[in-house]
Amino acid sequence: MSLLRTRRRSLPLLAAAVVGTTAVLLPLAAGHADPTSTANPGDAGRLMLVLDSSGSMSDPASGGTTKIEAAKSALHEVVDGLPADAEVGMRVYGAKVFSRSDAGACTDSQRVVDLGSDNRADLDSAIDAYTPYGETPIGYALQQADADLGGEGPRSIVLVSDGEPTCPPDPCQVARQINKDGGNVRIDVVGLDVDGKAEAALRCIADKGNGTYYDADSADDLSAALETLATRAVRPYQPSGEPVTGSADPTSAPTLAPGSYVDQIGGIETTTGTLHYKVERSIPGSSITVAATILTPYYVGRKHRQDEWDRIDLALSTTDGEACDTADPADVRSMDATALTVTVDAGDCPDADELVARVTRTGGADFTTPLELVVAEEPPVLDATTLPEGVSGAVAWKAPPKGPDAGSVTGGSSFAESTPISPGTYRGTIVPGEVQSFDVEVGWGQQLAATMTIPDPSGPLAAELSQQGSPFGLAVYSPYRADAVAVSDGAPPHSSTIYPTGGGQVGAVTAPVTYRNREVVGDPLRAAATAGGYTIVLSLADSRARTSYEVPFVLRVGVTGDVVAAPEYDLAAAEPSESPSSESASSSPTEEPATDGPAATAESDAEDSDVPVGLLVIGGALLVVVGVGGWLVNRRIRGS
Known part of the structure; x- marks a missing residue:
């Protein structure tokens, strides 16, 4: 588990498990939104x-x-x-x-x-x-x-x-x-x-x-x-987080502590296409990560043109203008990706107490769309040189083992509602415009691989796929909401792939998770720098569909590698001015430590590692809810 400091209300449901005299906050289950969040993604439309x-x-x-x-x-x-x-x-x-x-x-x-x-x-x-x-x-x-x-x-x-x-x-x-x-x-x-x-x-x-x-x-x-x-x-997607209003002028920007936020951002023809936010550093030498996400126009529900493009850029700087990090990905077509997500960190500005995040939407039409932001802060480790080195170059493809057949499964309708799954083989169906999300726990030293296989169709389905051309997509996101799909040798294509006449397969693999991946070149490698809940997103973006059709798929998920000790964090630097353990303990005074599930596993891992039990462990499975009201499940809910 990575040690993240963040506002409790912006995280998944947490259990206060008392260890010694200190409350340890652990995720109960990946994929469930905090009921105290201002926008509840579980609400039915x-x-x-x-x-x-x-x-x-x-x-x-x-x-x-x-x-x-x-x-x-x-x-x-x-x-x-x-x-x-x-x-x-x-x-x-x-x-x-x-x-x-x-x-x-x-x-x-x-x-x-x-x-x-x-x-x-x-x-x-x-x-x-x-x-x-x-x-x-x-x-x-x-x-x-x-x-x-x-x-x-x-x-x-x-x-x-x-x-x-x-x-x-x-x-x-x-x-x-x-x-x-x-x-x-x-x-x-x-x-x-x-x-x-x-x-x-x-x-x-x-x-x-x-x-x-x-x-x-x-x-x-x-x-x-x-x-x-x-x-x-x-079952619509609802942006989740604390409402915030970014400013056109960085000097009047709202200040964001660690947590999840939701705003509205305009397009290229609007006056709200660039927004600013200030980010506070509360732990000396900490790592700060900021992520910003919108959906592509297809999933927003605008026009449904297969050639429509959108783009979002993110920059992090000090208040006096010194650049810390920028993310400016290429324009993305609706047919090629579900979400547009960018992530930056303050690694080049380790001493700045306050930073400015600038989000710019440089694509799309003259309409606004919800923007989701996440701010995470992680204390420094005592000695990073003792940890495994980061990965460099292409990652070897490790096809997920067939594993146990877990039967049918339905993914969540948004990141906050992601379905928790374990390694194994799952069967489901997907329809045009649908996104399904799944959460998988990945520990330090482990890596995740997944494939989505579409069987060769027959009958009316074959005619639909042949006429329409159907881009099936598989993506993997880190606990920080960064694209974690590494370039790999021998893997199936990891981007959306068009199947004009039949079935096929898409696949993705992450780098082995190690703290020092944040030091390497390449955003997907850097994404695999923290353990916790990784999110697999399946999608079918068919903007030309004239009828609804249902496509069966097989999702195979593997997590390989032995779990290694978590990094040892500098607790003196992370000591808060007000003890969050007091608030957490008082909010759940009678709750017993979990005996199984992700929370218990995380607690056990902490006891077996060099991390002192007095840590306030928050959000290794931090979920960032992504996108706009347009991530809508297009199918009848099926039992898993």
């Missing part, structure tokens, strides 16, 4: 289903059924698979007034089920009562659905329609208006057996509503699309 009840829904659909029958069957499946805590409501339009010439035809929309989490029976009853009848006032229905959802938190509308709007207002302009001020409402659209003008109108709604458009030509297509969109809507 709110979803309004908006359903077309116009007369044309009685027309035949492909597959030998009517459109309304296909919609009812699909909607019942969706309701059955919703998480218990998901807030969902239902609104219909065109259900009461028969003709446009009749009064009230263009305001014919009713909320048939109020937004709530204990209303599944009501939803099923409303679906059974759902019948074709009148006109198509889509714009008015969207306005009312937006009002139904309220004005706070992540909110989604899933619109199902089989035709073009027949009433004002223009629904495309309504979607634009709902989100014109950066509103957090996503409008996804399923077009049921439509083409021509109707399809163009529905696609415009999804585009202006920062959502996805799916074609559905049959009951099966509709079921797959609704499953994807509804599940993503009720």
Whole structure:
């Protein structure tokens, strides 16, 4: 475990295990957000289903059924698979007034089920009562659905329609208006057996509503699309951390102690494209790391163009302008990466008491997106020369052993909700636009390797992959939220790879974890400089998908190498002015030391190493929650 000093509320759940007279704070489990955090990534999103009840829904659909029958069957499946805590409501339009010439035809929309989490029976009853009848006032229905959802938190509308709007207002302009001020409402659209003008109108709604458009030509297509969109809507990514507002002027920048923070950053055409923050050093000679992350435009939900680019730069300096470190990666396309993450440290400014972090978003369009920051501080070690030397050059590829077959698994919807796993073989499925994250403990002296294998597809799936070209990605991030995928000899490609005609494999390996990796050249090698929770992220970014499809995968994870003693830290330098152990002990006065799991393992490792038991051990498994409201799970929750 690395010794990190950070604010308790910004870390994963912690246990206060009393050792001697000192409380030792240890992570209970990687991937679980601190419930005291200002933004709770575990909160379910709110979803309004908006359903077309116009007369044309009685027309035949492909597959030998009517459109309304296909919609009812699909909607019942969706309701059955919703998480218990998901807030969902239902609104219909065109259900009461028969003709446009009749009064009230263009305001014919009713909320048939109020937004709530204990209303599944009501939803099923409303679906059974759902019948074709009148006109198509889509714009008015969207306005009312937006009002139904309220004005706070992540909110989604899933619109199902089989035709073009027949009433004002223009629904495309309504979607634009709902989100014109950066509103957090996503409008996804399923077009049921439509083409021509109707399809163009529905696609415009999804585009202006920062959502996805799916074609559905049959009951099966509709079921797959609704499953994807509804599940993503009720399990959204929420940025996690203490709210902070960066400044355009470094002299007025807010001061950040170690912890996790969330802000908003603009694009190249905005006035908020560069933000400044001050970072305090509280331990003489400590190592300070700052990470900043946004998602690529595809995962933000903007435009879904496969060639859209974005970029974020990060610089750390002293208050008088002396450069400490910079990170300026190349521009990244949406199809090539899930997240844009940069990490810097203050290694070249070891004596500065206060530093300035400058974050610049130099890509993207004129829209803002949440920015997540993490600040970590680690005390100096007593004698770094006694520790193993850092790695240099390419890392030898060590394919993860097949290991035990752990069965099916579903990754978390964000870094804060990552699924903890052990080395082994796992099976799951992934759909377009989905990100799944997993946490794996890696000790000092160990290294992590992982592969994601997509089997050769057949049937309809083969046609989807052949037509679309599907970039599957596998990434690995360190406890400091740095890209930890090392250049390796003989490994599968470690970046996103396009499979235009069949299956394949992506893989990644880290360098062996050693403290002195921070001294070497190469960011991925330097990333493997602390033990703790490493996060594996799987993604499927298919911006051209017209339908939803599900791809099976096999995730193989290996952690190799013997665990070695942790570095011995300079406790005198790390002695705080106020004892954090007192606060921790008083907050959990009766809690017993853990007897198993990551906390117990970490405590055992500390006892077997040269680290005194009086250390305040915080956050070897420090998780940095990354990205923006757009990391949304696109699938029904499956048991692991």
